[in-house]
Amino acid sequence: HRQGQVIVSEATIVGVRKTGQIWPSDGDSLSGRLPQDGTFHGDADTSFGTPPGYSCAADRAEEQRRHQDGLPYIDDSPSSSPHLGNKGRGSRDALASGTLESTKANELDLEKGLEMRKWVLSGILASEETYLSHLEALLLPMKPLKAAATTSQPVLTSQQIETIFFKVPELYEIHKEFYDGLFPRVQQWSHQQRVGDLFQKLASQLGVYRAFVDNYGVAMETAEKCCQANAQFAEISENLRARSNKDAKDQTTKNSLETLLYKPVDRVTRSTLVLHDLLKHTPSSHPDHPLLQDALRISQNFLSSINEEITPRRQSMTVKKGEHRQLLKDSFMVELVEGARKLRHVFLFTDLLLCTKLKKQSGGKTQQYDCKWYIPLTDLSFQTVDESEAAPNIPLVLDEELDAMKIKISQIKNDIQREKRANKGSKAIERLKKKLSEQESLLLLMSPSMAFRVHNRNGKSYTFLISSDYERAEWRENIREQQKKCFKSFSLTSVELQMLTNSCVKLQTVHSIPLTINKEDDESPGLYGFLNVIVHSASGFKQSSNLYCTLEVDSFGYFVNKAKTRVYRDTAEPNWNEEFEIELEGSQTLRILCYEKCYNKTKITKEDGESTDRIMGKGQVQLDPQALQDRDWQRTVIAMNGIEVKLSIKFTSREFSLKRMPSRKQTGVFGVKIAVVTKRERSKVPYIVRQCVEEIERRGMEEVGIYRVSGVATDIQALKAAFDVNNKDVSVMMSEMDVNAIAGTLKLYFRELPEPLFTDEFYPNFAEGIALSDPVAKESCMLNLLLSLPEANLLTFLFLLDHLKRVAEKETVNKMSLHNLATVFGPTLLRPSEKESKLPANPSQPISMTDSWSLEVMSQVQVLLYFLQLEAIPAPDSKRQSILFSTEV
Numbered sequence: 001h002r003q004g005q006v007i008v009s010e011a012t013i014v015g016v017r018k019t020g021q022i023w024p025s026d027g028d029s030l031s032g033r034l035p036q037d038g039t040f041h042g043d044a045d046t047s048f049g050t051p052p053g054y055s056c057a058a059d060r061a062e063e064q065r066r067h068q069d070g071l072p073y074i075d076d077s078p079s080s081s082p083h084l085g086n087k088g089r090g091s092r093d094a095l096a097s098g099t100l101e102s103t104k105a106n107e108l109d110l111e112k113g114l115e116m117r118k119w120v121l122s123g124i125l126a127s128e129e130t131y132l133s134h135l136e137a138l139l140l141p142m143k144p145l146k147a148a149a150t151t152s153q154p155v156l157t158s159q160q161i162e163t164i165f166f167k168v169p170e171l172y173e174i175h176k177e178f179y180d181g182l183f184p185r186v187q188q189w190s191h192q193q194r195v196g197d198l199f200q201k202l203a204s205q206l207g208v209y210r211a212f213v214d215n216y217g218v219a220m221e222t223a224e225k226c227c228q229a230n231a232q233f234a235e236i237s238e239n240l241r242a243r244s245n246k247d248a249k250d251q252t253t254k255n256s257l258e259t260l261l262y263k264p265v266d267r268v269t270r271s272t273l274v275l276h277d278l279l280k281h282t283p284s285s286h287p288d289h290p291l292l293q294d295a296l297r298i299s300q301n302f303l304s305s306i307n308e309e310i311t312p313r314r315q316s317m318t319v320k321k322g323e324h325r326q327l328l329k330d331s332f333m334v335e336l337v338e339g340a341r342k343l344r345h346v347f348l349f350t351d352l353l354l355c356t357k358l359k360k361q362s363g364g365k366t367q368q369y370d371c372k373w374y375i376p377l378t379d380l381s382f383q384t385v386d387e388s389e390a391a392p393n394i395p396l397v398l399d400e401e402l403d404a405m406k407i408k409i410s411q412i413k414n415d416i417q418r419e420k421r422a423n424k425g426s427k428a429i430e431r432l433k434k435k436l437s438e439q440e441s442l443l444l445l446m447s448p449s450m451a452f453r454v455h456n457r458n459g460k461s462y463t464f465l466i467s468s469d470y471e472r473a474e475w476r477e478n479i480r481e482q483q484k485k486c487f488k489s490f491s492l493t494s495v496e497l498q499m500l501t502n503s504c505v506k507l508q509t510v511h512s513i514p515l516t517i518n519k520e521d522d523e524s525p526g527l528y529g530f531l532n533v534i535v536h537s538a539s540g541f542k543q544s545s546n547l548y549c550t551l552e553v554d555s556f557g558y559f560v561n562k563a564k565t566r567v568y569r570d571t572a573e574p575n576w577n578e579e580f581e582i583e584l585e586g587s588q589t590l591r592i593l594c595y596e597k598c599y600n601k602t603k604i605t606k607e608d609g610e611s612t613d614r615i616m617g618k619g620q621v622q623l624d625p626q627a628l629q630d631r632d633w634q635r636t637v638i639a640m641n642g643i644e645v646k647l648s649i650k651f652t653s654r655e656f657s658l659k660r661m662p663s664r665k666q667t668g669v670f671g672v673k674i675a676v677v678t679k680r681e682r683s684k685v686p687y688i689v690r691q692c693v694e695e696i697e698r699r700g701m702e703e704v705g706i707y708r709v710s711g712v713a714t715d716i717q718a719l720k721a722a723f724d725v726n727n728k729d730v731s732v733m734m735s736e737m738d739v740n741a742i743a744g745t746l747k748l749y750f751r752e753l754p755e756p757l758f759t760d761e762f763y764p765n766f767a768e769g770i771a772l773s774d775p776v777a778k779e780s781c782m783l784n785l786l787l788s789l790p791e792a793n794l795l796t797f798l799f800l801l802d803h804l805k806r807v808a809e810k811e812t813v814n815k816m817s818l819h820n821l822a823t824v825f826g827p828t829l830l831r832p833s834e835k836e837s838k839l840p841a842n843p844s845q846p847i848s849m850t851d852s853w854s855l856e857v858m859s860q861v862q863v864l865l866y867f868l869q870l871e872a873i874p875a876p877d878s879k880r881q882s883i884l885f886s887t888e889v
Helices: 056-063 091-096 100-139 142-149 158-164 168-187 196-204 207-229 231-238 257-280 288-313 399-421 426-446 469-483 494-507 674-681 687-699 713-724 730-735 739-751 763-770 775-787 791-808 818-830 852-869
Strands: 011-015 240-243 252-255 315-318 324-337 340-349 352-358 369-376 380-382 450-456 461-466 527-539 545-555 558-564 568-571 575-587 589-596 614-622 634-640 643-653
Touching (some): 100 142, 100 168, 100 240, 142 158, 158 207, 168 207, 196 257, 207 231, 207 257, 231 240, 257 288, 324 426, 324 469, 324 494, 340 461, 352 494, 399 426, 399 818, 461 469, 469 545, 469 558, 469 589, 469 614, 527 589, 558 575, 589 634, 614 634, 614 643, 674 791, 687 730, 687 739, 713 730, 713 739, 763 775, 791 818, 791 852, 818 852
Antiparallel strands (some): 011 575, 315 324, 324 461, 340 352, 380 450, 450 461, 527 575, 527 643, 545 558, 545 568, 545 575, 589 614
16 A cells, blocks of 8 residues: 555564573573674675675686785674574464465475575585685695795795795695585485585684684785795796686686685685575475584684684775774764765774765766865764754654655565566666665665764864664774774875875775665565564673663664663663564664663763763674574574673564464453453453553653553563453552553553454455545545444544543653554554465565565554544544544545
8 A cells, every 4th residue: 555654663572481481591502602793894895795606707706806905804794593493483383384285385495495405515616626726826836935945045934934824735635625525425416415514524623714814914914025025936926826627727817825815714704605505405304404503603603703803904004104094994874964964984994083975976987985074083082962062953854754765665666576577678677776776865864863973172073873872882982992092193184185085995895875776686685574582681790780771673774773671770690581572674683782771860971962871782683584484482692892691582574473363262351352351341441451541641641652662571461461360459560560561561452452453354444545545535434434343442442542642742751753653553453363365385485575564564554643643533432323523424
């Protein structure tokens, strides 16, 4: 439905699990830990654009890659959570049982997957051949150089040879053994062929790569000095020959020593990509599956540890006196300039912060940057609110406007998919892609609203707008850490500034604005559906304090804060055990931030207009579709600054999560038809609705984010149980609980109704009515549909509607507009109990959902928003037969 729809971006707390059900005891082994902080940085050609392949052609293309000064950052993405058993399947899984026809389709898909497994392994073999030829090319000059080292005229000393070619022979032997083991198994292929033991052994020998990487910088430096000192070695190092492939022994390609020495570093990056692809096409029932997962876990942990050590040495350029200015971090950010939002590419070097504008490209020209300003790190400070009386006001963009952009993006994506399916000409698709790029760029520019201010002690201040507290903390930490090593101020000449700006083209790690249009077709579109997250506990705090966590996920190219745990008071070992349900819109990353709550507001200086609460640690998990597709709980530990937070996550795709379960209960109120409850109570509006609304209006109307902020899981479950057994003390319980838990209980009641408040029968009509363009026809249709609802449904809705309008009247305090309330309650009140669509045969399909789901959710929200904005709604205490409307039928 194409008109006036909005995106739901809400986290709902849905329950609590006993720790023992989800998390192993201290005696159990944890099946893998995800890396500390997800890393997307790689070298210039592997971070963005086409992912590295495994063919000879891909490796030959790699020959042309620019050599980076300094040791590159090793890319350990994509991250894949190890499979951790089959516990905790929800009742929704029963919906997945298909017909005989779908079973056959699944078997066919399994067959295709196993066939793909062979092709992936064939590609790995081809890649191994090329890699072995590169290692052979390195080993070829070693023997004569070692022989010459013992003569009176050595080209290199034995020590220099050992340093430059350190661990190359060992790497060759490891991969030769791997290749010799894999080749015959692929030649004698069957779907039951096992190769996991080979990959597991290869992963167990990564320690040799550790030694190689540790020595890499010294090896390159030694090689460079030897080339300058010895012309003969310089000639050798520029003309190393590697075989093009195993069969064509006479065909060779010329490589430099520095290019070949980089190959093992690059190989480490590819190890996770290889395993990830192989796992993707290995069924969980295959005997190779656990072995490959173990190999992947070892590889990821290895890469994570390497990343922590070599991050500062990633990119560099030479400046005066032979010093090195190294690039530590760069990304696209929004700068606020005289009230206008401007997109900038910001670079953090070891001695300065540089803000640039990316020039438009034309005629095949390479990228160019214009310098907007720079601040030496010795002169940079973070501006506090007290110092910035003239700090600019941030022009906020209304949620309605942002949602309108999201609607257009979703519709354009659907149009592009439709054109592709219809095999239409590329011109139509290109036009749609251009529109998509414009809308996504606009959303990226308009969505951030969190200030990040930097101040030049010798000049002016600058304001960036960021969408995530995680990102702001990351920039501030990086800058502060580097400032400890900077001791003098300086200024750049125009020539030096031009050289610096030109170097950004080579050194940049973030090559493209984070838009869908810049992704390759085979990249994951992210997850569409619902992510259940249980924040279990945390450890590693040095002293007791008041602690809580927040959760963020990416959506439409930027991160949004989705949930917050309760504050755990005066402890160094908080045990939250709170479960949240977070809606995902193409999400790929879950972030968690751990805060210390500061109740004494005078103790901490308030920077950037942020909360006075202090970030104690932060980390993130890559949401890997392959690992999450079976909807089992995945357990992991997030390490952050010495702190460890235990999480469990489970993903449910939209066609499962949007189904209501049929009522099986005869007693209680949750999950029971509303007409049954009101008849039993002899009331017009269920007691639970009246009690929750009364308590919220008594003390929650000025609560910031009421109905949006999740309540404590244990409180919600306790209230649910009390209402179900008609506990007479429920009003006393409510008075002692956080008001957000009461709001969560009310939402949970409507959500668990076996049929939506607007009924399955009338849901399609409401969806069609809201899409009418003529306002008079729309009002007539919508009001008459409302009158057609069963009496209990109608009166309960009117009662709730009147309450929500009163909540919105306090918007200046509670920040809950009519639009925000519609976003929270729309799907809860309208989401139908059945979906008229067959489950896809492809098991990975639920993960890669199109945006049509988003459009349906938008329609549900828009229906509620329409009634919230309509003035001619009768009072909730009116009898149905006395409801009058001015509009004719």
